[in-house]
Amino acid sequence: MEPDRQALRVPAVNVPATAAPPEPLVGASPLSHDFETFYANARDAVVRAVTMTIGERDLSVEAVDEAMVRAYQRWSHVSRLENPGGWVYRVALNWATSVLRRRHRPWPFGGSAERSEEQPSMAEPDVLRALAELDVRHRAVVVCRYVLGWSEAETAAALATPVGTVKSRLHRANRQLSSRLAHLQDEKES
Amino acid sequence: MPDLDRYLYTQLRSKAAGVDVPSGDIDAVMARGRRRRHRRAGASVLAVMAAAGSVTGVVVSHSSSGRTAQISVGSPTNVPAAPGDQLTWRVVPATAGLSDLTNLSSSGSIAYAVSTAPGVVAAGNEPAQQLYRTADGLSWTTATGPTGVSADGVAVDGNRVYTVGTGPATAATGDSGAWTTAVSWTDNGGGSWQNSVLPVDLNAPAGTVTVNDEAVNVAAGPKGVVAAVSISATAELSKLVPGVSAKTLWTANTNGVEVLGSQVSSQCGVSVAYTPTGTLQQSSAAKKSGTFQPSVAIKLKLSAEQRAMAATLGNTPAAPGGQLTTVPCAGADGQTSSSVRADQAYRVVKAYTWSQLNISGQLAQVLQSQPLVFSSSDGTNFRQVSLPAGTAGQAYVTGTPGGFAIVELPGVGGPPVVLQSAGGQHWTLAPFGLPAGVTGVSGIGYVGGHLVVVGQTQTGSAAYTLLSDEWQTTALQGNVMAVSFGPLGVGVAEVSGSGAPGTWQVQFSRDGLQWSSTASLSSLTGGAVDDANVVVGATSVVVTITRPPTAQPPTGPSDQVQVVGTPAR
Numbered sequence: 001m002e003p004d005r006q007a008l009r010v011p012a013v014n015v016p017a018t019a020a021p022p023e024p025l026v027g028a029s030p031l032s033h034d035f036e037t038f039y040a041n042a043r044d045a046v047v048r049a050v051t052m053t054i055g056e057r058d059l060s061v062e063a064v065d066e067a068m069v070r071a072y073q074r075w076s077h078v079s080r081l082e083n084p085g086g087w088v089y090r091v092a093l094n095w096a097t098s099v100l101r102r103r104h105r106p107w108p109f110g111g112s113a114e115r116s117e118e119q120p121s122m123a124e125p126d127v128l129r130a131l132a133e134l135d136v137r138h139r140a141v142v143v144c145r146y147v148l149g150w151s152e153a154e155t156a157a158a159l160a161t162p163v164g165t166v167k168s169r170l171h172r173a174n175r176q177l178s179s180r181l182a183h184l185q186d187e188k189e190s
Numbered sequence: 191m192p193d194l195d196r197y198l199y200t201q202l203r204s205k206a207a208g209v210d211v212p213s214g215d216i217d218a219v220m221a222r223g224r225r226r227r228h229r230r231a232g233a234s235v236l237a238v239m240a241a242a243g244s245v246t247g248v249v250v251s252h253s254s255s256g257r258t259a260q261i262s263v264g265s266p267t268n269v270p271a272a273p274g275d276q277l278t279w280r281v282v283p284a285t286a287g288l289s290d291l292t293n294l295s296s297s298g299s300i301a302y303a304v305s306t307a308p309g310v311v312a313a314g315n316e317p318a319q320q321l322y323r324t325a326d327g328l329s330w331t332t333a334t335g336p337t338g339v340s341a342d343g344v345a346v347d348g349n350r351v352y353t354v355g356t357g358p359a360t361a362a363t364g365d366s367g368a369w370t371t372a373v374s375w376t377d378n379g380g381g382s383w384q385n386s387v388l389p390v391d392l393n394a395p396a397g398t399v400t401v402n403d404e405a406v407n408v409a410a411g412p413k414g415v416v417a418a419v420s421i422s423a424t425a426e427l428s429k430l431v432p433g434v435s436a437k438t439l440w441t442a443n444t445n446g447v448e449v450l451g452s453q454v455s456s457q458c459g460v461s462v463a464y465t466p467t468g469t470l471q472q473s474s475a476a477k478k479s480g481t482f483q484p485s486v487a488i489k490l491k492l493s494a495e496q497r498a499m500a501a502t503l504g505n506t507p508a509a510p511g512g513q514l515t516t517v518p519c520a521g522a523d524g525q526t527s528s529s530v531r532a533d534q535a536y537r538v539v540k541a542y543t544w545s546q547l548n549i550s551g552q553l554a555q556v557l558q559s560q561p562l563v564f565s566s567s568d569g570t571n572f573r574q575v576s577l578p579a580g581t582a583g584q585a586y587v588t589g590t591p592g593g594f595a596i597v598e599l600p601g602v603g604g605p606p607v608v609l610q611s612a613g614g615q616h617w618t619l620a621p622f623g624l625p626a627g628v629t630g631v632s633g634i635g636y637v638g639g640h641l642v643v644v645g646q647t648q649t650g651s652a653a654y655t656l657l658s659d660e661w662q663t664t665a666l667q668g669n670v671m672a673v674s675f676g677p678l679g680v681g682v683a684e685v686s687g688s689g690a691p692g693t694w695q696v697q698f699s700r701d702g703l704q705w706s707s708t709a710s711l712s713s714l715t716g717g718a719v720d721d722a723n724v725v726v727g728a729t730s731v732v733v734t735i736t737r738p739p740t741a742q743p744p745t746g747p748s749d750q751v752q753v754v755g756t757p758a759r
Contacts, residue, residue: 036216043214048206057209058400058424068219073671076685077720077738127201146198147206178194 035075039068042085045148050092053143055132059096067092086158089148093140130180138173141166276706277698277731277755281715284734284750285329293407294674294725295346300325301676301725302333302344302351321353321380327725327732328752336374336383343417345589347410351376352569354408354417371406373417375569388417388564388572392553398429399553411589414567416614418585418596421556427512430547439512441532442557444579446543450514450536515559561585561598565614578619581607588634590641597624597643599631606631606645624654625661632682635675638701642680644673651684655702664705666697676726678757683722683733694719696733698726698755708755711735715751731755 043064050060067088071078078084131139144155152170156163293304303322321335321344335341341353357370371388392401405420427447428436439450517535544554552562552574559582564572583600593612600606606628608620630646641656644666651666668684671694679700686693694711711719711733721736737749 035220039214039216039219044211047211048209051209052202052206057211061212065214065219068214072220074721080738127198128205131202142198143202146195146202149199174194174198177198181197 035072035079038071038079038084042088043068046085046089046092049089049143049147050096052131052147053093053136053139054096054100056096059099060092063092063096063099064088066095083150083154083158085148086144086150086154089144090159097136127181130177133180134173134176138169138176141169142173142177145170276758278758279708279714279753279755282328282752282754284752286331293343295344300346301327301727302346303330303725304341304344304353305330323379324725327727327730328754334380336372336376336385339372339374339385341374342405343407345408345410345415349377350410350569351380352408352410352415354406356404356406369401369404371404371419373408373415373564373566373572384570386566386570386572388419388562389574390419390552390562392421392423392556394425394553395430395548397426399423399425399549399557405584407585407587409587409589409594410569411594413593413613414565415569415572416587416594416611417564417572418587419562419564420584421562423553423556425513425549425557430549431542437512439514439532439536441514442554443533444558446541446554447547448533448538449540449542450532451539453536454534513557558582559600563587563596563617567613567615575615575617577609577617581609581619584631586631586634588636590636595620595634595641597631597634599628622656622659622661625663628654632670633673633675635680637675637679637699638703640702642675642702644670644680644682646670653680653682653699653702653705662703664703667695667707668693671721672723674724674726677728678726678731681724681726681731681733683724694722694735696722696724696731696755698731708753711753714753717751729756
């Protein structure tokens with residue numbers, strides 16, 4: 001079976017036919033010029049997104065708080081960005097990545113900051129395991145796209161990465177995810 | 191692949207929604223933002239003294255009684271500027287001004303700073319900070335820093351330049367994620383460096399403790415070098431003690447760890463407040479009922495008046511791992527009125543000593559939020575020194591004419607305390623702690639014969655200047671974004687309001703007592719301001735202003751302009 005065909009089979013398992021278009025969890029437009037409002041609206045969603053990206057909640061909380069501190073320090077600048085939440089996500093992810101590197105410890109997801117190891121390490125199976133097998137750059141694109149609900153252009157701006165790079169990473173990530181998740185479809189059919 | 195899209199949207203969002211996110215604390219974030227910016231800023235006051243030539247005795251003297259005195263300071267006031275504090279400002283094209291300036295130290299006309307590159311402000315990546323050097327405060331060039339150590343703090347003593355910073359973790363730093371901390375020095379302007387690794391051992395049973403962050407600073411002078419290391423770490427008691435769950439609340443003290451049970455609801459009724467000595471002070475209302483020991487305070491029957499005044503325990507999110515330090519008391523209006531120690535807000539159901547947990551020495555200190563302070567008389571061999579019992583918090587160290595001073599800023603629960611030492615080895619509590627209500631420290635230094643602390647309260651920023659027996663408090667006009675202590679005095683860059691774009695300005699004082707202000711930096715320079723730092727030199731004050739980026743996302747360093755202030759004749 002061709003990979004793309006296989007990919008088409010996987011999601012049909014659990015997705016309701018009436019699935020509504022996703023709403024961004026953190027808006028790509030400025031939520032407010034007021035830092036307090038921004039913090040209240042964006043903080044938890046970004047923590048969840050970073051957790052999904054690095055696999056360690058407590059470190060994600062620390063990282064997002066650190067990023068929020070930096071956002072507050074530079075709020076006059078950050079608030080004018082098209083997507084302040086994207087800035088916070090990127091700073092938090094970079095901070096967490098830096099901490100993990102400095103610790104010289106295995107990544108919670110079992111991969112490294114640079115590239116994934118090829119063995120699944122998370123206890124929870126299915127989609128999280130598949131996500132964990134991506135390297136962090138591809139994981140970040142997937143999280144921005146699907147968890148935070150940003151468009152490719154918004155994801156590119158948030159990650160300070162060219163749109164073309166986002167598209168190619170998303171494409172590769174989706175191919176890998178679809179192949180890793182194929183067993184769900186097989187189980188369903190059997 | 192729309193089906194895959196929908197599947198991933200559904201599944202990943204569902205998984206994300208299942209992440210239990212602990213409550214955030216925006217006040218703490220904003221306070222950290224204000225003071226973080228200015229861990230950045232403490233200049234080597236020893237250079238200041240040499241240049242000013244007006245040393246007027248020890249800043250903080252030993253208390254003969256050994257008691258800690260808290261000086262009550264009234265509401266901050268705006269103090270008019272004396273003529274000597276007025277500066278004449280002129281705008282100059284930027285040459286190579288720094289941007290995100292973390293730490294600054296000067297000696298004579300030479301200053302060193304740890305900073306990001308000129309014009310680099312909105313760095314999404316971990317800031318690429320380097321060591322910079324200047325002879326005029328206007329034009330900075332990169333200086334070669336120590337190899338293998340990321341310098342975070344710098345101190346200049348004559349021709350010798352010290353840095354303190356962190357390097358990669360090693361086996362010696364344990365499994366906790368701590369990294370190596372080292373003091374480095376050069377006598378030839380960075381031509382060659384030597385390192386002294388500070389003796390920090392945070393070994394713990396594998397996987398039980400995680401080091402999150404580390405703040406370091408250093409001060410140097412004729413009597414030696416002092417380095418302060420403040421480490422934030424998280425312990426997971428559930429991995430140390432069988433039968434304890436990850437959601438169990440606990441608190442740490444000198445002896446070890448106490449496991450907490452249910453809340454003691456009456457605690458806030460006596461309005462207890464944490465003091466540096468570890469004892470409790472009672473509110474005036476409580477004092478009326480007579481003197482009593484804190485340990486029995488909770489058993490007192492409150493009067494109707496006291497019950498009416500009683501606040502209720504609020505909620506403080508525990509740190510990851512369940513550690514609690516203090517719990518706020520919320521008044522009838524919902525405002526936090528005081529705080530109580532966690533072991534007073536909750537019933538202690540079990541206690542473990544540090545040795546029972548296989549946690550020793552320095553790690554126990556770190557888990558109690560105590561800084562690790564190291565001293566060296568020759569600047570090369572460092573040993574840890576003891577601080578007065580009961581003190582905790584992030585440490586800011588500076589030189590004084592009589593030796594060294596440290597301001598310790600507790601994260602929650604108490605006012606900052608001031609510690610003093612003649613040679614860096616033996617520390618005592620200074621007789622005059624900072625006023626209660628100080629929630630953040632942006633910088634400390636010694637100018638015009640006074641120890642000056644630039645800090646924050648719940649309501650704004652202020653400069654605290656130590657007089658003979660009290661602190662003078664001067665309200666500053668915005669959120670402090672940069673502080674510089676130098677031979678000429680102290681300069682503060684501020685922005686008012688939390689909204690965009692905010693109004694930037696600089697306040698300056700020769701002695702911490704009389705302050706002058708610039709007009710808004712936007713009007714002064716005829717353009718928008720994205721960021722500003724300030725460097726106080728021997729003859730002038732240089733403000734480097736970074737303009738907003740012209741493209742989104744930013745494609746390169748932003749434009750800068752500099753403003754130079756010189757004393758009016």
